[in-house]
Amino acid sequence: MMSKNLMEKIPRILESRLRDVLSKDEQPIIKLKGAFKEALVCTPSRVIIAKAGFMTGSPFGTNVLQLPYCDIIAVEVKFDLISGFFELSSGGIQIAAMNYWSLDKRSNPAKAPNCISITGSEMADKFTSACSIIMENITRKKGGTDASELELSALDKVASMFQNGLLTGEEFRAAKSKLLVSNGGEQNCGETKANTPSFEVDDSSLKETSVLESAAQRVVFERGPHPTFGRRGR
Numbered sequence: 574m575m576s577k578n579l580m581e582k583i584p585r586i587l588e589s590r591l592r593d594v595l596s597k598d599e600q601p602i603i604k605l606k607g608a609f610k611e612a613l614v615c616t617p618s619r620v621i622i623a624k625a626g627f628m629t630g631s632p633f634g635t636n637v638l639q640l641p642y643c644d645i646i647a648v649e650v651k652f653d654l655i656s657g658f659f660e661l662s663s664g665g666i667q668i669a670a671m672n673y674w675s676l677d678k679r680s681n682p683a684k685a686p687n688c689i690s691i692t693g694s695e696m697a698d699k700f701t702s703a704c705s706i707i708m709e710n711i712t713r714k715k716g717g718t719d720a721s722e723l724e725l726s727a728l729d730k731v732a733s734m735f736q737n738g739l740l741t742g743e744e745f746r747a748a749k750s751k752l753l754v755s756n757g758g759e760q761n762c763g764e765t766k767a768n769t770p771s772f773e774v775d776d777s778s779l780k781e782t783s784v785l786e787s788a789a790q791r792v793v794f795e796r797g798p799h800p801t802f803g804r805r806g807r
Contacts, residue, residue, distance in 0.1 A: 579603045579699060579706075583612040587623045590635045594621060603703050608690035609683050613659060613703060620645060620661065620707060622689060630684035638686045642714040647728075648704045652697040658682035659689040659700045668750045727752050 583591075583606045591614060595601075603615035610626035622638040625631050640663055647662040656673040660682070671682045673690060682688035691697050731752065735745040 579605060579703060581606050581699075583614075583623075584610045584625065586610065586625045586635060587612045590623055590625070590637060591621070594623075594637060594639065603706060605689075605696075605699055605703060607659070607683075608656075608692040608696070611683065611689045613689055613700065615703065615707060615710075617710075618642070622661065622686065624683075624686070628683050630678055636686055642707070642710045645707065645711050648707045650691065650697055650701045650704055652691060652694075655692060657691045657697060659691060659704070660685075661687045663687070670746065 580601070581604055582588075583604060587610060591601075591612075595616065599616050599618070601614050601616055603613065605613045607613070609628040610624060611629060612621075612623045614621040614623065619639055619641045624636045625634065629636065638661075640661070644663050644665075645661060646664060648660070650659050651657045651671070658671055658673055660671065662668065666687050669680055669685070671685060671688055672680055673682060675681045678684040683690045689700070691700055728749070731740070731745065731748045734740045735742075740748070
């Protein structure tokens with residue numbers, strides 16, 4: 574049964590928008606409030622990030638991102654001391670380096686449609702728990718074993734190379750981008766996708782360590798001990 578601490582009261586404007594987004598029989602299993610007017614809502618079939626207000630770049634309305642589990646590549650919490658953010662990655666979402674304190678809307682998680690700002694360790698713990706549940710649903714929707722496992726293995730190898738000093742920070746970030754984009758959009762839960770950017774897929778980068786190492790020398794990715802979910806800087 575879902576822990577009660579993952580079902581929170583969210584801002585009224587987001588609650589109202591959520592009623593418009595959810596189908597009649599669709600019930601949230603996770604509902605968490607971010608640092609500003611931000612909310613993470615998970616149902617048995619999809620993940621929703623809703624935002625409103627000046628701090629999120631939506632002063633006159635709401636911004637809602639909806640993704641079925643099979644379209645999600647990775648989720649994680651990046652948290653250092655007092656602040657951080659939750660980040661969701663998908664093949665159709667541009668990857669950028671985020672910073673809670675950034676004044677640039679391109680790198681401010683509060684203004685990014687796929688991120689939620691986090692303050693305090695209690696909030697970080699809740700979002701980390703949500704990451705684990707989202708990943709379980711991703712695995713279940715994708716059938717448990719397929720390209721997702723190959724991708725996680727590839728990301729783990731690149732992360733290990735970075736931690737062992739074989740890659741620079743710039744190479745690490747580019748490797749992450751290459752792997753996420755390469756596998757984005759291949760799983761569609763049996764439904765037809767619309768308005769999703771297409772990318773060339775290099776399957777070899779997910780299958781052989783030697784190819785990964787070669788690609789990683791050109792690219793990078795800044796993550797903690799596990800590249801898909803968890804806490805950093807604690």
